[in-house]
Amino acid sequence: MLLRFQVTNHASIRDEQEISFVAGDDRPQRAQQPVPGTRFSAVPVAAVYGANASGKSNVVSALAWMRAAVLDSFRHWDPAGGVPRKPFRLRPDPGAHPSTYELDLAVDGVRYEFGFTADDESIREEWLSYFPEGKRRKLYSRAGSGPESLTFGRSLTGRRKVISELLRPNALYLSVAAAQNHELLGRLHRWFRDGLRTASDRDYQARLNYTVGLLRGRDRRSQDALIDLLRFSDLGVTELEFREPDERLLEETKRIETALNDVGVPFRVDVPDCHVRVQHRVEGGTFALELDEESSGTRTWIGMLGPVLHTLGSGGALVVDELDARLHPYLADALVGMFQSPDINRKGAQLLFTTHEASLLGTNARTHLFRDQIWFTEKDPDTLATRIFPITDFYVRDSGEAKDNLEKRYLSGRYGALPFLDDELLRRMADEIAGGGDSGAGQTVEAGRSQAAGAA
Structure with missing residues (x-):
């Protein structure tokens, strides 16, 4: 299961942002699963709302890029081609700022923390720890691009030194180890291959x-x-x-x-x-x-x-960009409900999706999303960088007779993450097109000539 995803400097995401699947409340009516070695549970569904161009799709893009780095960096990346990352570009010298990706996940009943930092040329840091019996143990860490930068915990056995000799500056150690059939690290690599799936227009075929x-x-x-x-x-x-x-x-x-x-x-x-x-x-x-x-x-x-049937049948996480695109709200609602329902979702499958479909938050939806399952994206007006925040930053009642209508509150602007529509620009546009045509252009030219003559 996916527990937490953190990313810094990817596309529109400039500063460190995080999405968590850890449940804030115990809800037996949804298919939440216990987190190994803890007293917490993981939610089956997380929804991301936000205006167009606020960065929702870049949440999916960041997860997909991290997955691709794990699967492809050793076998498919050009050894001399650096790291094909996507840094935030709306600032001076974007190449000078590294990007960081980190996941908390559970595989075969054991919790792991895995992450790495990369610049345009190489992997600068990489780390992996796990929590057998609830206690943190280091498997390996990397503080540079070469094999000499690796240090290993006592829990990591196998041909770790032999594997490190194959390490390239722009390849992840996890990718190299999986290619060399390392048992434990290969298990984690297979989760990225089979347990984390993405769905967007780009991969429709x-x-x-x-x-x-x-x-x-x-x-x-x-x-x-x-x-x-x-x-x-x-x-x-x-x-x-x-x-x-x-x-x-x-x-x-x-x-x-x-x-x-x-x-x-x-x-x-x-x-x-x-x-x-x-x-x-x-x-x-x-x-x-x-x-x-x-x-x-x-x-x-x-x-x-x-993808839906495979994820529900085998577990893992499905990440969908624009779930509501071209689907009727009833169908989008039903798809979310498959993952939310304990009766249908029996393997601990998870769904992370971006959407504009506010009806999923309403009181008439078939599927009820709770406050620890709803996230928003906004762009900072000064930097245009994406900020991700949960609805739990606000006071929300989502149970009992006094339950808040989240759809109504969201559309009324109570939580932000809505586009700002400047009506004054509409009025100006109406004035401009009402006076458009050749005559308007001629008036503009004549006015320019008169101003030039006055200046002379």
Whole structure:
């Protein structure tokens, strides 16, 4: 499970910001899980609200980048290419400021703290501790870019020195150790690979491929669950059908990718695993439509089914950017409810999502989000840097007859994180377009000539 994520200097996030999954209250009506070795629990869902361009998507981007660094830094990053990070750029000399990423998580009943700091050239720091029996023990720490900067705790056994000799300045030790089949560190690496998943518009094809992969697999229960969710959505869809991909197209794409990568040009194309059509049953029979003929909401729902079912079925965390995009509020509400419900979410799965859908906070929502599950993003008006803060910074009643209507309070500006709309600019715009056209342009030119003549 994911317990805490902290990031400094990523995209619009300039200063240290944090999101926590640690529950503030005990709520038996939600699928919260005990945190190993503590008296705390972890919430199953966390929602991030904020205005456009406030930095919500960069919360997802930061987690996705940290995951990519763990999975790719040793195997795929150019040894001489530095660190492909995304620092905050709205200040002088952004390259002079390092970026830091840190996670608290639990894997196989043990809690870990893992993090690293990087600049444009190398990994400057890296650390990993764990808490067997609730007591903190150091596994390793790194205070520089080279192997000599590593120190190891007594709890870390295995070929740690051999692994350190393979370390590059721009690679994480965790990535190197996993590539060398280190048992303990490989377990943590697999959590980043299999237990932390992201969903955004950028990875739609990969998500669709995963959804279709469930249908093509041998697990009949997963296939039935997927079809049930298709029909549950009331989109008029009864089945998905697929046709195997064109092998010649796959081979040609692979050849182009290999050729470009061999000459130092990173290139990758997500080729569909197969051709997908959507079946609809109507009065006259069953008919199939091409996937691109379906509404954007239908395509979005189909693309989400694979990651949602896999996460609910195996545990781990799913991080979704703009959950409500192209989905009806009832569907977004139902998706959140799957993770919130103890009856449906039986493996401790977690959902972190960004959204504008304020109805999820309202009293009419199917799924009730509590105060320790709601976060906001705002941009500082002077620096344009993102600030992340929880609704618990405000007094909120979320139980009993006196429960606050969070939707109403949010939309009325009680918690901030709303766009500031300057009505004076609208009035000015109305005056400008009302007097627009060629005559307006001519008046402006004549006025400029008169001013020039007066100055002369």
